[in-house]
Amino acid sequence: MLRGIDVSAYQSSSYGTDGLSFVFIKATEGRSYVNPRLAAQTKHGRDAGLVVGFYHFLWPGNLTAQAEHFVKHAPEKAGDILAVDWETSGEGTHASNAEKDSFIRKVRALRPNNRVVLYCNRSYWLNVDDTSYAGDGLWIADYVTAGKPRIKAKWRFHQYTDDPLDKNVANFASKAALREWAADA
16 A cells, blocks of 8 residues: 545645655545645646645535636646535535536546546545446545555545545555556546
8 A cells, every 4th residue: 555645725835745656635625725835836746756746625516616726726747636625615515426427537538648636535435426427537535554444445535534624545556556556547
């Protein structure tokens, strides 16, 4: 299992990279938010030789506008991974299954040279999702032993803790295998 983290504006732009193979960086949310540390966090990950991914926190409604906002601000580089973060918003709402699926497809159409994956927690995957559509792969959050999420679906990434920050593993044999998968969009 490869180790990685995900970061947002809450984390430093000089996050620790020792022992890591990848990083996901929050790029955008809704139709207007852009992570003010996006450029610095991206540079730090690239300088450390990590496979870099970006995620968008999805709100219900205005899917095309959200997808365009995301791809406008997430750096465009072949081999980067794009992700949709599908969970409950601060207002207690969430995008529907159809909206989640539509967003993934729209981002994939706008960025055909990048893999697009779905991030959600175990409860969403088992109790909210009814399409099992995760684009190019599932990134599942389940705070249990790393690499052992309690789902039957095939997953690519597993967020296993948020203490002291979001830590993840990737189901790839090597960083080279992850790079090859990411580049083969």
